[in-house]
Amino acid sequence: MTDDELDLVFGALADPTRRAILARLAQGDASVNELTGLFAMSQPAVSRHLKVLERAGLVSRSQQGTMRLSHLEAGALREATDWLADYRAYWEASYARLDALLADIDPSGPPDPS
């Protein structure tokens, strides 16, 4: 995934309205009008949020009669998580070092994090 694509995906995710749209779409496709009903904002504003999501590859759209349905496209989300996953190794190592440090202080070992 290119840097520009990550810009678009993370940029799209940086807005609460757009995250809420994604949350709604995870439960099924929706029309622009239906989405507009969920937020305290005008229909053109929602249309523009959808455009941002579409440009980021997070959403695809299809004509369905007189309305356009938005559909969640999980591929871009997966790529974003893949990027983040590269840091998983780091933070797991980080926690491992912390555990080692705690074990060094208290040889009974770290408590079960329940």
Place this chain on the structure above:
Amino acid sequence: MTDDELDLVFGALADPTRRAILARLAQGDASVNELTGLFAMSQPAVSRHLKVLERAGLVSRSQQGTMRLSHLEAGALREATDWLADYRAYWEASYARLDALLADIDPSGPPDPS
């Protein structure tokens, strides 16, 4: 994780310079001057990027002699991936439906995606 926190984290990740800073910090702490050397931009610009990362909880900082070291804080990254993971269920279900559809067309079942 609150919506505001997600705004800050995804907003911070939406910039390529900041992602590059995180990538650098994953390999160890670094001073502002050292980070400035990595990018074609002024030191104040880098300082502000670090401030954004700190506000998002992605980076912590400590005084080390005359310089301030930036340290990757993986916790916020984990929370971002946790948020994204909520969609994993969706897209896996989505792929499962696709598999079912393909199986319906060709009862020999979907090929091993290797």
Place this chain on the structure above:
DNA sequence: CTATTGTATAACGTGATGGTTCTAGAGTGC
């Protein structure tokens, strides 16, 4: 105390973002 180095802050310009209202276009029903 003074000089030096590292970092932060201030002031500014410019382009992007997110909202609005008004209007145009596209698709369906009569």
Place this chain on the structure above:
DNA sequence: GCACTCTAGAACCATCACGTTATACAATAG
């Protein structure tokens, strides 16, 4: 064709984001 509904686009405005340069602050060295 005509009316109606749904959606998109244009024009505008306020605010924010990201960069700059110049300057102030903080910590160490001499």
